[in-house]
Amino acid sequence: xTSKNSENKRIYSPTFEASLQSVHxxxxxxEIAESxxxxxxxxxIVNIRFQNAFVEFHAALQKRKNQFFVMFSKKYQKQLxxxxxxxxxVQLFEDTSKYGVEMPEELEAVLQSDPEASDIFESFTAGKxxxxxxxVLQFKNSQxxxxxSLIITENLKLGIRDQKALIKKI
Numbered sequence: 538x539t540s541k542n543s544e545n546k547r548i549y550s551p552t553f554e555a556s557l558q559s560v561h562x563x564x565x566x567x568e569i570a571e572s573x574x575x576x577x578x579x580x581x582i583v584n585i586r587f588q589n590a591f592v593e594f595h596a597a598l599q600k601r602k603n604q605f606f607v608m609f610s611k612k613y614q615k616q617l618x619x620x621x622x623x624x625x626x627v628q629l630f631e632d633t634s635k636y637g638v639e640m641p642e643e644l645e646a647v648l649q650s651d652p653e654a655s656d657i658f659e660s661f662t663a664g665k666x667x668x669x670x671x672x673v674l675q676f677k678n679s680q681x682x683x684x685x686s687l688i689i690t691e692n693l694k695l696g697i698r699d700q701k702a703l704i705k706k707i
Contacts, residue, residue: 562606574598581629583627594613597637643673692704
C-alpha cells in the first residue's frame with residue numbers, strides 16, 4: 538500500500554480520507570499503518586489537507602485493540618478549521634528525521650557548542666530526547682529557545698536527568 542518515491546526512496550502512503558476518531562486522534566487504515574510498521578517505521582510525518590488549508594507534523598503510529606492511530610492536536614484542528622463531523626485528506630510519510638521531530642536551530646546550536654552536554658543528550662532514549670525538543674519548540678521567541686536550551690545543557694552537566702528538573706533554572 539505504501540509507495541517509494543524514486544528520487545529519495547522515502548516510503549509514503551496514498552492519500553486517504555479520514556475524520557476524527559476521538560477528540561485527539563485519527564484512525565489510520567490497517568493496511569497503511571502495517572506497511573510502515575513492517576518496515577520498522579513507527580514514526581511518521583502526517584500531512585493533512587482540509588479545504589484550502591494544510592498542516593504537517595511528526596507523529597507515532599500507536600496501536601490500540603488491533604487498530605492504528607496518530608494523535609491530532611486541537612491546535613492543528615483549529616488551524617485547519619476542522620470540526621468532529623468533518624472529513625479531511627491524510628497522507629503519511631516515513632519520518633527520516635534524526636529525532637522523530639525537527640530539532641530547533643537554537644537547541645542544536647547550543648548542543649553543538651557544548652560537546653559534553655551533547656554527549657549526555659545523545660545518551661538519552663529517543664522519547665526523552667523528543668520530550669526535551671518539544672519543550673524547547675513550544676517557545677516562539679528565538680531568544681527564549683536559546684535561554685531554555687542553555688538551562689537544559691547546564692543541568693545535563695550537573696548530572697540532572699529527571700525531565701522536570703532538567704528544564705528548571707537552578
